[in-house]
Each structure stands twice: as C-alpha cells, then as structure tokens.
Amino acid sequence: MTTELYNGSEMVVKALSELNIKYLFGYPGGSVLDIYDAIFKQDDVEHVLVRHEQAATHMADGYARATGEVGYVLATSGPGATNCITGIATAYMDSIPMVVLSGQVPTNLIGDDAFQETDIVGCSRPIVKHSFNCRKLEEIPNIIAKADYIAKTGRPGPVVVELPKDILIPDNKAPFTMEKDVQMRSYNPSAKGHPKQIKKAIKTIAEAKKLVVYSGGGIVLANASELLTELVEKLNAPITNTLMGLGGISGTHENFIGMLGMHGSLEANKAMANADVILALGARFDDRVTNKVEKFCPNATIIHVDIDPTSISKNINAHVPVVGLVDIVLQQMLDELDATNFKPNEEALKVWWDEINEWRAVKSVSYDKGNGKIKPQHVVESMYKITNGEAYVCSDVGQHQMFAAQYYPFAKPRQWINSGGLGTMGFGFPAAMGVKMAFPESEVICITGDGSIQMNIQELSTCMQYNIPVKIISLNNRSLGMVRQWQDMIYNGRHSSSYMESLPDFVKLTESYGHVGIQINTMEELDEKLAEAFAMKDKLVFVDIMVDEKEHVYPMQIRHGAVDEMWIKKGVKA
Amino acid sequence: MRRILAILLENEPGSLSRIVGLFSQRAYNIESLSVAPTDEPTLSRITIVTIGDDKILEQIVKQVNKLIDVIKVTDLTEREHVERELVLVKVLAMNDKSRTEVKRICDIFRGSIIDIGKQVYTIQITGDADKTNAFIKTLANETEIIETVRSGCVGIVRGDKALKM
Numbered sequence: 001m002t003t004e005l006y007n008g009s010e011m012v013v014k015a016l017s018e019l020n021i022k023y024l025f026g027y028p029g030g031s032v033l034d035i036y037d038a039i040f041k042q043d044d045v046e047h048v049l050v051r052h053e054q055a056a057t058h059m060a061d062g063y064a065r066a067t068g069e070v071g072y073v074l075a076t077s078g079p080g081a082t083n084c085i086t087g088i089a090t091a092y093m094d095s096i097p098m099v100v101l102s103g104q105v106p107t108n109l110i111g112d113d114a115f116q117e118t119d120i121v122g123c124s125r126p127i128v129k130h131s132f133n134c135r136k137l138e139e140i141p142n143i144i145a146k147a148d149y150i151a152k153t154g155r156p157g158p159v160v161v162e163l164p165k166d167i168l169i170p171d172n173k174a175p176f177t178m179e180k181d182v183q184m185r186s187y188n189p190s191a192k193g194h195p196k197q198i199k200k201a202i203k204t205i206a207e208a209k210k211l212v213v214y215s216g217g218g219i220v221l222a223n224a225s226e227l228l229t230e231l232v233e234k235l236n237a238p239i240t241n242t243l244m245g246l247g248g249i250s251g252t253h254e255n256f257i258g259m260l261g262m263h264g265s266l267e268a269n270k271a272m273a274n275a276d277v278i279l280a281l282g283a284r285f286d287d288r289v290t291n292k293v294e295k296f297c298p299n300a301t302i303i304h305v306d307i308d309p310t311s312i313s314k315n316i317n318a319h320v321p322v323v324g325l326v327d328i329v330l331q332q333m334l335d336e337l338d339a340t341n342f343k344p345n346e347e348a349l350k351v352w353w354d355e356i357n358e359w360r361a362v363k364s365v366s367y368d369k370g371n372g373k374i375k376p377q378h379v380v381e382s383m384y385k386i387t388n389g390e391a392y393v394c395s396d397v398g399q400h401q402m403f404a405a406q407y408y409p410f411a412k413p414r415q416w417i418n419s420g421g422l423g424t425m426g427f428g429f430p431a432a433m434g435v436k437m438a439f440p441e442s443e444v445i446c447i448t449g450d451g452s453i454q455m456n457i458q459e460l461s462t463c464m465q466y467n468i469p470v471k472i473i474s475l476n477n478r479s480l481g482m483v484r485q486w487q488d489m490i491y492n493g494r495h496s497s498s499y500m501e502s503l504p505d506f507v508k509l510t511e512s513y514g515h516v517g518i519q520i521n522t523m524e525e526l527d528e529k530l531a532e533a534f535a536m537k538d539k540l541v542f543v544d545i546m547v548d549e550k551e552h553v554y555p556m557q558i559r560h561g562a563v564d565e566m567w568i569k570k571g572v573k574a
Numbered sequence: 575m576r577r578i579l580a581i582l583l584e585n586e587p588g589s590l591s592r593i594v595g596l597f598s599q600r601a602y603n604i605e606s607l608s609v610a611p612t613d614e615p616t617l618s619r620i621t622i623v624t625i626g627d628d629k630i631l632e633q634i635v636k637q638v639n640k641l642i643d644v645i646k647v648t649d650l651t652e653r654e655h656v657e658r659e660l661v662l663v664k665v666l667a668m669n670d671k672s673r674t675e676v677k678r679i680c681d682i683f684r685g686s687i688i689d690i691g692k693q694v695y696t697i698q699i700t701g702d703a704d705k706t707n708a709f710i711k712t713l714a715n716e717t718e719i720i721e722t723v724r725s726g727c728v729g730i731v732r733g734d735k736a737l738k739m
Contacts, residue, residue: 121588122591125588125591125592125595126595126599129642130642130643131588133587133588150642184642185645185739186583186584186642186643186644186645187642308640309636309639309640310633310636310637310640313629313632314633
C-alpha cells in the first residue's frame with residue numbers, strides 16, 4: 001500500500017476539514033496563492049472573500065462568539081497579516097477563540113526584508129494567546145490541531161500560525177499525519193475549582209447579608225448561563241452583568257439589576273458599593289467597572305471565580321480566589337449548597353431587596369422623550385419590540401453600543417456581540433456578517449453609528465457577493481457621539497474633530513451595492529419604517545436614522561469616584 | 575525588592591521573545607536575564623532577576639506561567655538557594671605596583687586573571703551580586719576599569735528539591 005502524499009497547501013485545507021471547520025474568512029495574496037488553489041479544488045471548507053482583512057478577523061470573531069466554535073482567518077503575508085492585527089487584538093481582549101493562518105515569504109528570504117514580508121508572529125506577540133512559526137511541511141497538520149486546541153480551551157483566545165510559501169508549494173509533498181487528541185506538556189488548563197476554596201466560598205455566601213452576584217463574559221464563553229441562573233435563584237441574590245456578560249442571565253429576570261460600571265444602572269452600582277459579599281464569576285474587575293480602584297467596595301468580601309489566575313487579584317484583591325472553569329465551579333458550588341443544606345436568610349434578603357428596590361425606583365436607565373427629535377434610546381426600544389427581543393445584536397463602539405446594552409434586555413447568552421475590551425470601532429458590521437453566516441435563519445442586527453460604520457463599510461460588497469442579509473441600524477448623530485459627550489462634560493464643549501462633516505448619502509451608498517437603504521427623519525415614521533426594514537427578510541437593509549445629536553449616555557459614573565458615584569442625567573448626581 | 579525567578583520552558587524559537595516581550599509589555603523590570611538549554615535539550619532554563627513588591631511579583635509569576643511554552647516558574651528568593659554570576663573585568667595594569675595590587679585583590683576575592691595584554695589584565699570572578707559588586711568597587715579604587723561584562727545571575731534551590739519536568 002502506498003501512503004498518499006500531500007503538499008503543504010493541501011495539508012492546511014485537509015487539517016481544517018478534519019477539524020470540521022466550515023468557513024474560512026480571508027483575502028488572497030502572493031504567499032498564500034497555493035492555499036487558495038487547494039481551497040478551489042475541494043468543497044469541505046468554504047472560503048468567504050472579504051474586502052479588507054480586518055473584516056475577516058471580525059467576521060471570524062462574530063462567528064466564534066455566536067457559535068462558541070473557533071473562527072478561522074486566512075491572510076497573506078505582509079499587509080494582509082498586519083491588517084489582521086486590530087481583529088486579533090479585539091479577540092484577545094474579549095477571550096474569543098480564533099485561529100489566524102498567515103502567509104509568509106519563503107524560508108530562505110525570511111529576514112531579508114523581502115516583498116510583503118513582516119514578522120507577523122513578532123507583531124502579534126502581545127495580543128495572541130500563542131503563535132506558531134511553521135517551518136516544515138510535515139508539521140502543518142499538528143500545528144493547526146494545536147492552534148485549534150489552544151484557541152478554544154482554558155481562557156480562549158486568538159492563535160496565529162505563520163506559513164512560509166516554500167512549505168506550501170505543490171512540488172513539495174509528504175504524508176499527512178495529525179494527532180487530534182492534542183497533548184502538551186507545557187499547557188494543561190485547570191478545570192475544577194479547589195474543593196477547599198469552594199467550601200470557603202459557600203461558607204462566605206451563606207453568612208452574607210448583602211450578597212451581589214457580578215458576572216461577566218466568562219459565563220457566556222463557558223455556556224454556564226443555566227447554572228448561573230440556578231445559583232442566583234437558589235440564593236435569591238441580586239445579579240448584575242458586565243457589558244461582556246449581558247445575556248448571562250435573562251435581562252428580564254427579576255433578580256437582574258442591570259449592567260454595572262461606567263454606564264451601568266444605579267441599582268447595580270449601588271448594590272456593589274453596599275454589598276458585604278461580592279461573588280464575581282468570569283469577570284475581571286475592569287477599570288470600566290470599578291471606577292477608582294482605591295474606592296472600590298472597601299467593605300466587601302470578594303469571591304473571585306476565573307479560569308485565568310492572572311485575572312485574580314490583578315486589579316482588586318480577592319479574599320476567596322477560585323481558579324477553574326466557571327461552569328464546573330458553578331456546579332461544584334450548587335453541589336456544596338445542597339451538601340450543606342443551604343437555606344436563604346429570608347430576613348436579611350428582605351432588608352437587602354428593599355434597599356435595592358429603592359435604588360431601582362430612581363429609574364436611572366431612562367430618558368426624556370420630549371423634544372420631538374428621535375431619541376437613540378427610543379430606536380433601540382423599537383428595535384427590541386419589532387424583533388421580540390430575539391435578534392442577535394452586534395454592536396460597534398460608542399454611544400449606540402451603550403444604548404443597546406441598556407435598552408435591549410438580552411434573553412440569552414451569545415445574543416449580544418460587542419467589542420467590550422478593545423472597543424474596536426468597525427467591529428459591529430463584519431461581526432454581524434459572521435453571525436448571520438452561522439445562523440442564516442435568525443435576525444441579525446448591526447447597531448452602529450455614522451462614525452463606526454464607516455470603518456468597515458466596504459463589506460457591503462462582501463454582503464452582496466454572499467447574500468448576507470443583516471440589518472444595519474445606524475444611529476446617525478452627524479458626530480462621534482461618545483467623543484463629543486466627553487468633550488461636552490470634560491473639555492468645556494470644545495468639539496475637537498468630533499463632528500462628521502461630509503457624510504455620504506448612506507441610502508444611495510447602500511443601493512449602489514445592490515442592497516436596500518432607508519432613511520428615517522422623524523419620530524412619526526420611526527416604528528413603521530423600522531418594521532418595513534425588518535420585514536425584508538432576504539435583504540440587507542441599511543437604516544439611517546437621524547437621531548438627536550445632543551443626547552448623552554446616562555447614567556454615568558463620575559470620574560475618579562467610587563463605583564456608585566454617578567450622574568443620573570445632565571447635571572444631576574445620584 | 576529584588577527577586578530571582580527560575581523559569582523552565584520549551585526550547586523553541588520564539589520562547590525567549592515571549593518572556594522578554596511580556597516583561598516590557600506589562601512594564602516589569604528585568605535587572606538581568608540568562609538563558610541556556612538544560613540537560614534535557616528540548617527544555618531551556620531562564621533566570622530573571624527582577625524588582626517589584628509582592629503584588630507585582632505575584633502577577634509576574636502568574637503571567638509567566640500563563641505563557642503556553644512555560645512549564646514551571648519558581649521564585650528562588652522565597653527559598654533557600656544559591657546564586658552565582660560570572661563577571662569578566664578588563665582593568666588597566668600599567669606598572670608593577672598596580673599589577674601587584676590587582677593580583678592581590680584578585681586573590682582575596684578568589685578571582686583569577688585569565689588574560690594579559692600589554693597594559694591590561696582580564697579577570698574572571700564568580701559569586702553572588704554582593705561579592706562581585708564589592709570586587710568591582712575595590713578594583714575601581716585601585717586602577718581604571720576598562721570594560722566589564724556580567725553573565726547575569728543564575729540560581730538553584732538548596733537541598734533535594736529540583737526544578738524539573
């Protein structure tokens with residue numbers, strides 16, 4: 001029997017196929033042409049041609065966030081690879097499983113400043129979970145298997161694989177061997193929480209009088225939202241989510257007290273500040289949550305569950321650290337509650353909930369509907385009603401992102417997709433495209449603004465080629481709203497470079513790509529035209545909505561203050 | 575506080591750059607660094623001398639551990655340990671008086687003269703930072719130091735314990 005021989009490019013494609021990778025988002029170029037030729041000759045892996053490599057990374061990222069699977073990108077060496085950098089960093093900050101396959105100049109030219117050469121492994125080093133310099137043809141399958149394994153296990157993250165052209169050429173062949181059951185002596189992510197720490201955590205929770213559960217993106221990544229909901233109900237505790245954690249528990253659950261942090265609800269931030277025990281689950285005490293670290297919840301005992309030991313006691317000291325996968329730790333906690341016959345302290349709970357309900361009564365997440373102009377918050381509320389709260393909402397970065405987070409209560413995890421860590425403008429549209437490719441039957445919205453959408457607007461072309469009918473809801477305020485808000489609040493209203501002059505006619509622009517464009521100018525036509533847009537199931541519709549350009553996002557933490565020091569509206573402190 | 579970290583990691587291209595990159599990316603100090611393969615050639619051992627308080631050091635150890643290539647990290651300064659550094663010093667030795675004096679200092683510190691030029695001696699000395707610093711300071715009082723090179727600190731835990739796979 002003769003062993004079948006494969007060239008490097010065939011190995012790349014076969015490895016992806018063995019890993020059941022459905023889509024590869026990318027853009028061709030000199031160093032990866034052999035891979036593209038191998039893609040052409042098979043049907044297992046579908047390549048999606050974007051219009052800019054950054055969009056390929058965000059598409060793969062959106063696909064990964066919605067499905068929980070690893071997103072795959074293919075880029076050529078040099079500019080193709082460097083265009084991926086923002087997308088890799090975006091995935092890294094939010095712990096998204098992604099593999100970026102990058103071309104490289106032939107091995108004998110590496111280091112010679114060859115045409116389209118950049119050291120992509122070096123460039124991406126601070127923003128990847130790991131990277132591989134592939135140097136031998138035979139290594140390709142196992143390196144891709146390892147990259148996949150590293151990307152999706154432990155704390156997920158992006159992995160870069162560099163493939164020089166000379167190992168991809170057709171003449172060079174070898175047998176294909178791939179060990180799918182990856183074993184690495186230097187990488188064994190922990191799974192279970194230490195039993196002693198679990199006992200300690202439950203004891204602390206049982207003794208708490210004012211407990212708050214604070215959960216983040218880790219819950220979403222670990223598919224732990226059912227266990228989380230069970231725990232919260234068993235404890236009857238108030239729960240707040242980070243921006244990344246929204247949907248971890250249903251946004252309409254009675255124990256949910258809203259998002260916390262910079263634009264969180266008053267009740268969430270007050271509950272944190274007044275808690276005697278904080279149970280942090282898959283959250284990392286980001287500076288957009290804590291406000292001034294020195295003033296953060298000084299009286300609370302903090303239980304911190306995280307898969308990544310570096311997240312624990314990095315910003316805020318944890319009294320009861322638990323390292324482990326949050327789904328497994330939650331199950332351990334539930335078991336321990338049963339084993340210790342836990343009964344909630346009804347008396348203390350009543351006092352605590354009474355206090356929280358007083359903060360809730362302030363209705364900090366609300367807005368004045370008065371002046372006849374379209375309020376951006378109103379658009380999100382309408383969007384929620386029309387989609388029955390069931391759409392995937394992919395956001396760009398800015399005011400619209402915060403309005404979406406505040407006014408679209410997410411029923412399920414993975415429904416809310418945004419660049420929370422890096423804050424990448426231009427993320428929302430390609431991410432929405434990736435989600436739509438994963439779930440063609442579901443409603444997928446890109447909520448954006450006139451600033452963000454222009455950072456990847458060329459992808460309207462990709463949507464035409466592959467028929468990706470997402471709905472783009474653009475809250476057009478003719479300016480960079482969040483920048484302008486800060487300039488209003490901190491820079492005495494000096495709007496330095498935050499006004500968007502020369503905006504295109506978004507309707508015509510969209511139409512030129514064969515899609516549908518709708519502009520909405522008045523409150524009267526808002527609901528009707530929005531409904532019209534969503535009724536066109538098979539069309540990409542760009543809805544350009546002229547919103548009140550003066551609107552600010554509230555509530556908002558007061559800079560350098562404690563977690564609960566907030567502006568409720570313009571000039572009004574909590 | 576000065577700390578000595580011993581790191582065992584995969585001996586692969588790029589492993590060292592990940593360690594060095596991590597330190598600069600997160601604004602940690604590197605006072606000295608030495609690296610070489612171990613008796614097991616697929617593994618490298620790095621010794622890093624760094625400065626930081628307990629909180630920073632805890633983060634450094636965790637962050638280094640998080641790197642995929644890294645197998646083990648130990649803070650040697652937490653344990654009974656031996657540390658050594660090799661220093662080569664080239665000094666001016668113009669006349670009999672200074673030659674004699676340099677030789678005398680070398681003997682006291684148990685350094686050795688390993689090369690002689692027309693007007694210079696090259697001296698080798700090993701020891702911990704205290705000893706090598708004292709040696710160089712003493713030499714500088716006696717003659718002119720032309721050049722020094724330090725290997726960076728290496729260290730090992732005393733007793734039966736070992737940093738191994």
